[in-house]
Amino acid sequence: xxxxxxxxxxxxxxxxxxxxxxxxxxxxxxxxxxxxxxxxxxxxxxxxxxxxxxxxxxxxxxxxxxxxxxxxxxxxxxxxxxxxxxxxxxxxxxxxxxxxxxxxxxxxxxxxxxxxxxxxxxxxxxxxxxxxxxxxxxxxxxxxxxxxxxxxxxxxxxxxxxxxxxxxxxxxxxxxxxxxxxxxxxxxxxxxxxxxxxxxxxxxxxxxxxxxxxxxxxxxxxxxxxxxxxxxxxxxxxxxxxxxxxxxxxxxxxxxxxxxxxxxxxxxxxxxxxxxxxxxxxxxxxxxxxxxxxxxxxxxxxxxxxxxxxxxxxxxxxxxxxxxxxxxxxxxxxxxxxxxxxxxxxxx
Numbered sequence: 001x002x003x004x005x006x007x008x009x010x011x012x013x014x015x016x017x018x019x020x021x022x023x024x025x026x027x028x029x030x031x032x033x034x035x036x037x038x039x040x041x042x043x044x045x046x047x048x049x050x051x052x053x054x055x056x057x058x059x060x061x062x063x064x065x066x067x068x069x070x071x072x073x074x075x076x077x078x079x080x081x082x083x084x085x086x087x088x089x090x091x092x093x094x095x096x097x098x099x100x101x102x103x104x105x106x107x108x109x110x111x112x113x114x115x116x117x118x119x120x121x122x123x124x125x126x127x128x129x130x131x132x133x134x135x136x137x138x139x140x141x142x143x144x145x146x147x148x149x150x151x152x153x154x155x156x157x158x159x160x161x162x163x164x165x166x167x168x169x170x171x172x173x174x175x176x177x178x179x180x181x182x183x184x185x186x187x188x189x190x191x192x193x194x195x196x197x198x199x200x201x202x203x204x205x206x207x208x209x210x211x212x213x214x215x216x217x218x219x220x221x222x223x224x225x226x227x228x229x230x231x232x233x234x235x236x237x238x239x240x241x242x243x244x245x246x247x248x249x250x251x252x253x254x255x256x257x258x259x260x261x262x263x264x265x266x267x268x269x270x271x272x273x274x275x276x277x278x279x280x281x282x283x284x285x286x287x288x289x290x291x292x293x294x295x296x297x298x299x300x301x302x303x304x305x306x307x308x309x310x311x312x313x314x315x316x317x318x319x320x321x322x323x324x325x326x327x328x329x330x331x332x333x334x335x336x337x338x339x340x341x342x343x344x345x346x347x348x
Contacts, residue, residue, distance in 0.1 A: 039321070040318065040319055040320060040321050041102050041318045041319060044074070044075075044076055045073075045074075045075045045076065045102050045103070045315060045318050045319065046075070046076040046077075046078075046099075046100060046101045046102050046103075047070065047075055047076070047077050047078075047101060047102065047103045047104070047105060047311060047314055047315075047318075048077075048078045048079075048080060048096035048099075048101040048103075048104050048105070049063065049066050049077060049078070049079045049080070049105045049106075049131075049307070049310070049311070050079075050080045050082055050089065050092055050093065050096070050104065050105070050106040050107070051063065051079065051080070051081060051082060051106075051107045052082050052083065052084060052107045052108060052109035052133075053081075053082075053083065053084065053109070054079070054080075054081025054082065054083070055081065057279075057281040057282075057303075057346065057347070058252075058279055058281055058301070058303040059107070059303060060303070061302065061303035061304045061307070061346065062107075062131070062132075062303030062304065062306050062307035063079045063303075063307060064303075064304055064307065065302075065303065065304030065305060065306065065307030065308040065311075066079065066105075066307030066308060066310060066311045067079065067307075068304075068308060069307070069308040069309075069311040069312055070311050073311070073312070073315050075311065075315060077311065078096070078099075078101070080092050080096070082107075082108075082109050083109065084109045084110075085109060086108075086109055086110040086112065086113045088109075089106075089108060089109060089110075089113050089117065090113060090116055090117065090120065093106070093117055093120050093121065094120060097120065097121070097124040097126055101126065102126070102127075102318050103126060103127045103128075103129070103314045103317065103318050104121055104126055104127070104128050104129070105128075105129045105130070105131055105154075105310045105311070105314055106128065106129075106130055106131070106135075107130065107131050107132045107133055108130070108133055108135055111133060111134065111135050111136070111140060111141065111142050111192065111193065111194070112140035112141075112192075113135075113140075114135030114136050114137070114139075114140065114142070114151070115135075115136065115137060115138065115139060115140065117135065118135070118137045118151060127314065127317055127318065127324075128151060129151070129152055129153075129154065129310060129313060129314050129317075129324060130151045130152065130153045130154070130155075131153065131154045131155055131306055131307070131310045132153075132154075132155045132156075132195070132306065133153075133155075133193060133194070133195055134150050134151070134153055134194050134195060135150070135151050136149050136150055136151070137149045137150075137151060141192065141194075142194040143192075143194045143197060147326075150326070152324035152325060152326055152327070153326075153327050153328075154306055154309050154310040154313055154327075154328050154330075155195070155306055155327075155329065155330070156301055156306070156329055156330055156332060157327075157329045158194075158195040158196070158197075158198030158199045158202065159198050159199075159201075159202045160202070160329070160332070161199050161202070161278060161299055161301070161332060162198060162199040162200060162201065162202025162203040162204075162205075162206065163202045163203070163205075163206040164206075164299050164332065164334055165199070165202075165203045165206070165249050165276045165278055165299055166202060166203035166204060166205065166206025166207040166208075166209075166210065166249065166276075167206045167207070167209070167210045168210075168276050168296075168297045168299075168334055169185070169203065169206075169207050169210070169211075169247050169249055169274060169276045170206065170207040170208070170209065170210025170211035170212075171210055171211075172247075172274045172276070172296050172297065173207070173210075173211045173213065173215070173247060173274060174210070174211055174212070176245070176274065178244075178245045179245075180211075180213040180214055180215045182242070182243060182244040182245060183213075183215050183243065183244070183245040183246070183247065184215065184216055184217070184218055184240060184243045184245075184246060184247070185204070185207060185215050185216070185217045185218070185246075185247040185248070185249070186217075186218050186220055186233060186236060186246060186247070186248045186249070186250075186259060187200040187203065187204060187217055187218070187219050187220065187249060187250065188200075188220040188222050188229050188232070188233060188248065188249075188250035188251070188255035188256070188258070188259060189220075189221075189222060189224065189250050189251035189255060190221070190222060190223055190224040190251060191221045193224070193251065195251075196224070196250075196251035196252075199250075199251055199278065200219075200249065200250065200251065203249045204217055207247070207249075215247070218236055218240070220232045220233055220236055222250070222255055222258070224251055224252055224254055224255060225254050225258070226254045226255075226257050226258040226261070226282070227258065228258065229250065229254060229255040229256075229257075229258025229259055229262075230258035230259070230261045230262045230265075231258075231262075232258075233248070233258060233259040233262040233263075234262040234265065234266065237262060237263065237266045237268070238266075244272060245272050245273075245274075246259075246263060246268065246272065246273050246274070246294075247273075247274045247275075247276075248260065248263075248273065248274070248275045248276070248294070249275075249276050249277075249278070250278065251278065252277075252278050252279050253277040253278055253279035253280065253281055253282035253283055253298060254279075254282065255278075256275045256276065256277040256278065256282075256283070256295065256298070257275075257277065257282040257283065257285075257286075257295070259275060260273065260275045260286070260293065260294045260295050263294055264294075268294075269292075270292040270293050270294045271292070272294075273294025274294065274296050275293075275294045275295040275296060276295075276296060276297050276298060276299070277295060277297070277298030277299065278298065278299045278301065279298065279299070279300070279301055280298035280299065280300040280301070280335050280340060280343075280345045281345065281346060281347060282347075283295045283297075283298035283335075283340070284298075284335075284340045284341075284345045284346075284347040285347050287336075287337040287340055288347060296336065297334060297335065297336040298334075298335055298336075298340075299332050299333070299334055299335075300332060300333045300334070300335045300340070300343055300344075300345055301330070301332050302330065302331075302344070305330035305331065306330045309328060309330055313325070313328060
């Protein structure tokens, strides 16, 4: 993940980036809505799709969906894997602009680079669209950003996803017949990522409604990786030796899978664990084996749908000057050990 040193480097530019638009409009006005009303591209359209963690199964699927849609539309698409490098983000954005990309779609490794990405695209007059994670035009933290300053985004509704996860977790809790007094819920996520916060908050609310119980929740700050979540949740388990039953959700499958592994290493029976993943690409690994697992369900989010929708949205902007929607969402499906294969989940 992004180091403290990288954060300090990128933070230096923020003081100057206080009132940014995204691109210059044909009228000479500026907008934060992702590209204004520039004239349509008359020739072949070129788009660059820059992704964090491009080797993760979700983003591999997202890239595949983007490429398929680009081929259908006759678009020249380049996909760039940014990994978790915030500094690489800026250099690759500059490189894409130098290579004459007509439009940029980006999933940032760190939202703190958002203002600098926006400024770079604005200066070049290149429309910018985000997918999955939000970025703010005026500061490093989308969570504290005015909605009018958020760059248009294609992805999933964090609130709706969290509601589905929390509802399923609540239903599983009721089915298990556990006592609220000796049960704890764990919400695990990278706490500077806005969409993650939206997901876990909605999951908490939905769980309370669906379970009909008052179960104490423990927030666990992670880096959104399986090993990071495993380490932090393992410490939480150690600090709460009297708890018999655990319900785990988080921003993504990585957080929940890390939690499941932590409970297994702590000797907690799968019968005493309810994990509801978000992604399903890791959850299905447990379901493909004969070993009992605390992963009871997962929300299947298909990255391919997001990639395709992002490319279509950028194409409509570049070809027909169609305004970006502030947000556009792809569909989701809840799956479990009995339904994940028929739903088309691909295990990473």
